[in-house]
Amino acid sequence: xxxxxxxxxxxxxxxxxxxxxxxxxxxxxxxxxxxxxxxxxxxxxxxxxxxxxxxxxxxxxxxxxxxxxxxxxxxxxxxxxxxxxxxxxxxxxxxxxxxxxxxxxxxxxxxxxxxxxxxxxxxxxxxxxxxxxxxxxxxxxxxxxxxxxxxxxxxxxxxxxxxxxxxxxxxxxxxxxxxxxxxxxxxxxxxxxxxxxxxxxxxxxxxxxxxxxxxxxxxxxxxxxxxxxxxxxxxxxxxxxxxxxxxxxxxxxxxxxxxxxxxxxxxxxxxxxxxxxxxxxxxxxxxxxxxxxxxxxxxxxxxxxxxxxxxxxxxxxxxxxxxxxxxxxxxxxxxxxxxxxxxxxxxxxxxxxxxxxxxxxxxxxxxxxxxxxxxxxxxxx
Numbered sequence: 001x002x003x004x005x006x007x008x009x010x011x012x013x014x015x016x017x018x019x020x021x022x023x024x025x026x027x028x029x030x031x032x033x034x035x036x037x038x039x040x041x042x043x044x045x046x047x048x049x050x051x052x053x054x055x056x057x058x059x060x061x062x063x064x065x066x067x068x069x070x071x072x073x074x075x076x077x078x079x080x081x082x083x084x085x086x087x088x089x090x091x092x093x094x095x096x097x098x099x100x101x102x103x104x105x106x107x108x109x110x111x112x113x114x115x116x117x118x119x120x121x122x123x124x125x126x127x128x129x130x131x132x133x134x135x136x137x138x139x140x141x142x143x144x145x146x147x148x149x150x151x152x153x154x155x156x157x158x159x160x161x162x163x164x165x166x167x168x169x170x171x172x173x174x175x176x177x178x179x180x181x182x183x184x185x186x187x188x189x190x191x192x193x194x195x196x197x198x199x200x201x202x203x204x205x206x207x208x209x210x211x212x213x214x215x216x217x218x219x220x221x222x223x224x225x226x227x228x229x230x231x232x233x234x235x236x237x238x239x240x241x242x243x244x245x246x247x248x249x250x251x252x253x254x255x256x257x258x259x260x261x262x263x264x265x266x267x268x269x270x271x272x273x274x275x276x277x278x279x280x281x282x283x284x285x286x287x288x289x290x291x292x293x294x295x296x297x298x299x300x301x302x303x304x305x306x307x308x309x310x311x312x313x314x315x316x317x318x319x320x321x322x323x324x325x326x327x328x329x330x331x332x333x334x335x336x337x338x339x340x341x342x343x344x345x346x347x348x349x350x351x352x353x354x355x356x357x358x359x360x361x362x363x364x365x366x367x368x369x370x371x372x373x374x375x376x377x378x379x380x381x
Contacts, residue, residue: 003060008160010080012153019080019153021160026059027068027278035278036168037269038075038161041104041175041218043082043093047251047262048174052076054266062270062279070278073164079103081154094381096154102381104175105215107158110144110166111225117144118233126238134243137229138167162221170276171222171246172269179253180350181205181316185213186247187223191293193245197275199289201268202249205317206349206367207289210296214377222246254353297373300344300366301380304329304357308338312364314348320366321345327363344368 004025009018037055039048053076062068077083082093082103095102114137117123123140126133145163150156165171177183183206186195191209199207212224223246234240251265274283304310306329314326320342327340340363350365357363362380 003063010153010160011156012150019084021075021080021157022077023164024056024059024074024076026063026072026074027070029071031069031071033070033169033276033278034073034167035070035170035172035273035276036073036165036222037172037174038078038165038218039174040076040083040093041078041161041173043077043079043085043103044091045093045176045254046257047176047254047265048249049076050257050259050262051174051251051265051269054262055269058266058270059279062281067280068278069280070169072273072278073168075161075164078161079157081157098152099154101154102215103154104173104217107162107216107218107221108145108148109216109221109225110141110162111228113144113147114140114225115229115232118229126233126240128237128239130239130241133239134241137226137240137243141225142167161218165218165222166244168222168244170273170278171219171244173219173246173248174251175248176251176254176256177350178353179255179316180250181347182252183207183250183349184247185210185219185250185296186245187211187220187227189227189242190223190245190247193242194272194276195245195247196288196293197286198247198249198268198272199292200286201272202265203268204289204292205347207293208296208299208367209293210378213296213379215379217248217379219246219248292367294346294367294369295371296378297371298344298368299378300342300346300368300372301362302326302340302342302364302366304338304359304361304363305340306331306336306338307358308332308356310352310355310357310363311337312351314342314364316348316351318348319346320348326366329357329363342366343372344370 039052085092226243230240273279274281308329329338346367
């Protein structure tokens with residue numbers, strides 16, 4: 001198969017308006033392994049879109065040479081709604097202005113409908129073959145995604161994205177932070193199944209692991225249903241594997257829109273797809289990433305104690321210690337400087353690019369190792 005491009009109009013648009021999603025496919029649909037890659041779900045995060053453009057060019061060339069052994073689905077601009085949200089010259093691409101919800105939240109958890117079908121026997125029996133069980137459940141998840149009912153344009157977008165991803169063996173959701181090191185999010189089950197290789201190829205500074213981070217972000221609704229199905233239906237006679245390895249890749253910060261970095265990142269992703277056998281390209285062996293994986297629940301979010309001008313005293317990537325003075329907030333009216341201190345040892349992996357803070361704003365994030373959050377959502381916003 002040659003490079004295929006499909007354009008799908010989103011339903012539920014307002015009269016006189018129309019938005020569409022463009023989907024690129026490489027290799028033969030139905031071939032395995034299947035990879036799904038998207039960029040721009042947060043529409044104001046541009047590094048992923050640039051990397052996706054380089055990936056399209058590379059994958060199209062490889063497809064023309066017959067070197068796509070599996071199937072790759074790539075959506076370079078995954079949020080046409082957010083792309084259109086310009087307010088007084090500022091791009092508001094993270095939250096749906098119509099409903100106020102983060103575009104990377106509220107995706108459907110398909111574990112319950114698939115579990116119900118397993119219990120009712122309508123899917124056919126699970127077997128002792130984990131690979132056969134993987135394919136059976138991937139088909140069931142795909143069917144369940146297709147049956148999601150939508151009422152709004154944003155709900156229709158979520159359904160469309162999930163429908164193309166939920167039966168994939170590998171899902172990569174390309175994002176970026178405000179100011180940040182290269183880092184990623186995944187689950188403890190996925191991390192040892194090659195995500196450590198991906199982290200090494202991308203030269204990640206931090207990998208943040210959580211079984212559930214809260215709010216149903218895109219990567220988790222692709223991977224965590226397998227954990228739920230394994231708990232409810234798996235066993236020695238019916239082994240259920242980690243059927244989808246899903247990762248959110250954070251391509252540094254919003255201002256890191258750079259052609260050289262994008263080419264290097266695309267090369268790393270191509271090599272990883274080759275390492276997984278999705279592409280027929282040589283993938284040099286990588287030293288597994290250093291001990292960079294830490295619990296997402298251990299992240300130390302250093303917040304502003306008062307409003308004012310932010311002055312950082314710790315650089316991105318700097319190893320800090322608990323109690324260290326890492327930032328201060330200056331009140332320009334009084335000259336008062338409010339000191340901010342780290343609560344954990346670890347590297348500073350993200351900072352806010354906003355230099356004026358309101359009380360309680362997150363200024364910087366430190367990858368600690370001791371759990372700090374024992375309940376509630378682990379992601380910000």
